Each structure stands twice: as C-alpha cells, then as structure tokens.
Amino acid sequence: MTPQPPMLYSLILGVSLALFGLDLLLPLGVANAVLYAGVVFLAALSTSFRVPVITAAGCSALTLIGAWLGPSIPGVPLWMALSNRTISLIAIWAPILFLTQRRQTESLLRRMNESLETRVQARTSEIAAKELALRQTQEELRNLTSRLLTVQDEERRRIAHDLHDDINQRLAMLALGLRTLEQPEQALSESVHATLNQSQQDIILLSEDVRRMAYRFHPSILDDLGLDAALKRLLDEFAHRTRIKTLLVNPPFSTSPSKAIATTVYRIVQECLSNITRHAKATRVEVELFSNERELDLTVRDNGVGFEIDTAQHERQGLGLFNLRERALAFCGTSHVQSQPGQGTEIHVHLPLSEPPSP
Incomplete structure (x- = not known):
C-alpha cells in the first residue's frame, strides 16, 4: 500500500x-x-x-x-x-x-x-468499415439476384402466355384455313392435296413444339393446379424422357406455399433434374417435399456417380449449384449439397414460408 x-x-x-x-x-x-x-x-x-x-x-x-x-x-x-x-x-x-x-x-x-x-483502433475501424461495406454489397447483390430471378420468372410467365395464347391460336387458325382449302368443291390437284396435308401435319407438330416450349418457360399447371401437381408432371415427363425412375414423396400441404415460393421450389427441382441428366448417370431420383405453417424442406436425391463438391464449384456444374443457392437465399433460405464420387448426390433446401422483403 x-x-x-x-x-x-x-x-x-x-x-x-x-x-x-x-x-x-x-x-x-x-x-x-x-x-x-x-x-x-x-x-x-x-x-x-x-x-x-x-x-x-x-x-x-x-x-x-x-x-x-x-x-x-x-x-x-x-x-x-x-x-x-x-x-x-x-x-x-x-x-x-x-x-x-x-x-x-x-x-x-x-x-x-x-x-x-x-493504429489498432484505426485498423479495426477500417476493417469494420470494409466488413460493413462488404455486407452491404452482399445484401445489395442478394437483393439484385432476388429481383433478377423474380423478373426472370415473370418474363418466362409472360413469354409462356404469349406462346400458348397468341402464337398457338394463330397456328390453329392457319391449320383451319388450310383445312378449308380441302373442301370437296375446291378443285385441287392430288399434289396440292398432299402438300396441304403435309402442311397441316407440320403446323400440328409446330403447335405441339410451341406448347412444350411454353410449358418449359412456365408450366401453366403450376398456376392452375398447384405445386404438387406440377412436380408430379415434371417428374413423369423427366422419367419418360430419360428412362430414369422417379419417386415423389409429398405429404399434403398444411398450408399452401405462395406463388413465388412454389415457383422457386419448382425451378430448383427443375435445375436439379437438369444437372442429373447432364452429369449424374443415375438410374433413380427421389424428391421429398415436407412443409408446415412456417417452413418447407426439399430434398432431391440420386444414385448417380456423384462428384467432388470443391472441384464442381470451379467447373460448369458449379453454375447450377450457384443458381440453387441464390434461389434459396432470395427467400432467406439455405441450401446444402452432399456428394462423393460413386455415392450419388443429395441436395437439401430449406425455405421459410414467407416471402422476402421487397429489395
């Protein structure tokens, strides 16, 4: 003392x-x-x-x-x-x-x-300012990505509507006009009749192609019958096209997801199936979808060749994973990928059942 x-x-x-x-x-x-x-x-x-x-x-x-x-x-x-x-x-x-x-x-x-x-305080302040700027930039980028995805889906919906309701109707009218030329009172040569028949068939095929194109842009069934029916049809068409067995596990929704959430889930499954077609060499695909009033969990699993996640991030396959992650982040959700060579791939997405604030 x-x-x-x-x-x-x-x-x-x-x-x-x-x-x-x-x-x-x-x-x-x-x-x-x-x-x-x-x-x-x-x-x-x-x-x-x-x-x-x-x-x-x-x-x-x-x-x-x-x-x-x-x-x-x-x-x-x-x-x-x-x-x-x-x-x-x-x-x-x-x-x-x-x-x-x-x-x-x-x-x-x-x-x-x-x-x-x-110096430490100055450096700390500088680092804090940079971290704040980085977080703000990331938030702005996330908001921009969310807005771009929303605009992209809206534009796809508009194009699908135009293809289905406008161009398809015009093709139907054109086919009807050609059919009127085949009336008995019309004196047409056999070659002209053959040409008209072929033209009608071509128009029918073209109309079917336009319908499929419109569906790929935005499936009308998603708006008309909901996510469950849209996923079933998506998997059925995938199985028919690729000969890969599919399974959809989807208990009834206690609360129907919003149109934006439903579109996001559909696009994520669509992106997963596209990646499986190009890279997985799988023979079986399982899609599980569970939800309650607050959240939704989606799992897409295949028995394909798998991949190294770190390697895929730097290759073209990483673009699909990036799209999945950004679509989940746009709704304050998360995505997780599990895969190893020879052991297949499992993608899990968690989404809160509420739309993000407008950017």
Whole structure:
C-alpha cells in the first residue's frame, strides 16, 4: 500500500532528520549515504518526479552539512574523508538517474502503446468499415439476384402466355384455313392435296413444339393446379424422357406455399433434374417435399456417380449449384449439397414460408 502524500512527506522528513542527527553523532562515512539513498527511493513512491529530486537535493545538503559539523575519524586523511562524501553524493543521486531512465522508458512505452492502440483502433475501424461495406454489397447483390430471378420468372410467365395464347391460336387458325382449302368443291390437284396435308401435319407438330416450349418457360399447371401437381408432371415427363425412375414423396400441404415460393421450389427441382441428366448417370431420383405453417424442406436425391463438391464449384456444374443457392437465399433460405464420387448426390433446401422483403 503506497502512503498518501502528507504521510509520505512526513516520513521522508522524519527519516532524513534522523539520519542527519546520526551523521552528527557518529562518523558513519559512506554507510550514512547509503541510508540517504534509501530515503530517495522512499520519495520515489510519490507520483511526482519532483519529490525524489527535492529529497536528493535535501539529503545532499544534509550530507555536506554533516561533513562540516560532524565528528572526524582520527587518523583518516582529508582526501579520504572528501572521497567518502563524494561517494555519498553519488550514492544519493544514483537513484535519481535510475528513476529518470525508468520514467523515460515508461514514457516511451506509454507513447508506443498509445500509438499502437491508435493504429489498432484505426485498423479495426477500417476493417469494420470494409466488413460493413462488404455486407452491404452482399445484401445489395442478394437483393439484385432476388429481383433478377423474380423478373426472370415473370418474363418466362409472360413469354409462356404469349406462346400458348397468341402464337398457338394463330397456328390453329392457319391449320383451319388450310383445312378449308380441302373442301370437296375446291378443285385441287392430288399434289396440292398432299402438300396441304403435309402442311397441316407440320403446323400440328409446330403447335405441339410451341406448347412444350411454353410449358418449359412456365408450366401453366403450376398456376392452375398447384405445386404438387406440377412436380408430379415434371417428374413423369423427366422419367419418360430419360428412362430414369422417379419417386415423389409429398405429404399434403398444411398450408399452401405462395406463388413465388412454389415457383422457386419448382425451378430448383427443375435445375436439379437438369444437372442429373447432364452429369449424374443415375438410374433413380427421389424428391421429398415436407412443409408446415412456417417452413418447407426439399430434398432431391440420386444414385448417380456423384462428384467432388470443391472441384464442381470451379467447373460448369458449379453454375447450377450457384443458381440453387441464390434461389434459396432470395427467400432467406439455405441450401446444402452432399456428394462423393460413386455415392450419388443429395441436395437439401430449406425455405421459410414467407416471402422476402421487397429489395
């Protein structure tokens, strides 16, 4: 416990006077100076550097006065007595030199610490600002991606509507017009009849192609009958086209997902099936879809060749995984891919059953 200033000053004064009295009574020589040095160290307990300096000056004065008034040792030459007093003064001021160096070192360390803290704070602020800017950029990118996906789906829906309701109707009218040319009262050659028949068949095939194209852009069944029916038809057509067995596990929805969520789930399954067709070499695909009032979980599993996830991120296959992840993130959801070479692939998507805020 450090003495308080008044007590410390009294103690310094009392000890100094006691040593001075001892110096006047006994010829202690250098020993007394060592005791004075202890008083200077005692004064170093003060927070002010002036206190030990003043104490050292006072002790030096008392040492010189003691040399003049104190008793001399018989037989000791004068030069030795002067040497003792000189050594005494050095011993008194040596603590001041030590304290000066220590305070300078402490001051230097303090300045270095302050400078380091300033640099650390500046660097921390810079990193925090960059992290904030990065988060804002990521959020803006996510909002932009969400908006782009929404606009893309809306544009697909519009194109599908135009193909189905406009172009298909025009093709139907064209086929009807060609059919009227085949009326019995029309005197047409056999070659013309053949050409008309072929043209009608071509128009029918073209109309079917347009219908399939419109369905690929946006399946009308998704809007008319809902997600469950759309997924069943998607898997049936996939199985018919690829000869890959499919299984849909889909208990009845307790709460029907919104149109945006349903479209997102459909597009994710569509993207998974596209990846399976191109890369998996699978013979079986399972799609599981579970939901409650708050969330929806989708799992797409195949028994294909699998892949190294880290490698796929840098290849073309990684683009499909990126699309899956971005579609999930657009609705504050998550996606997780499990795969190893030779062990198939499992993709899990979790979506909250609420639409994200408008960007």
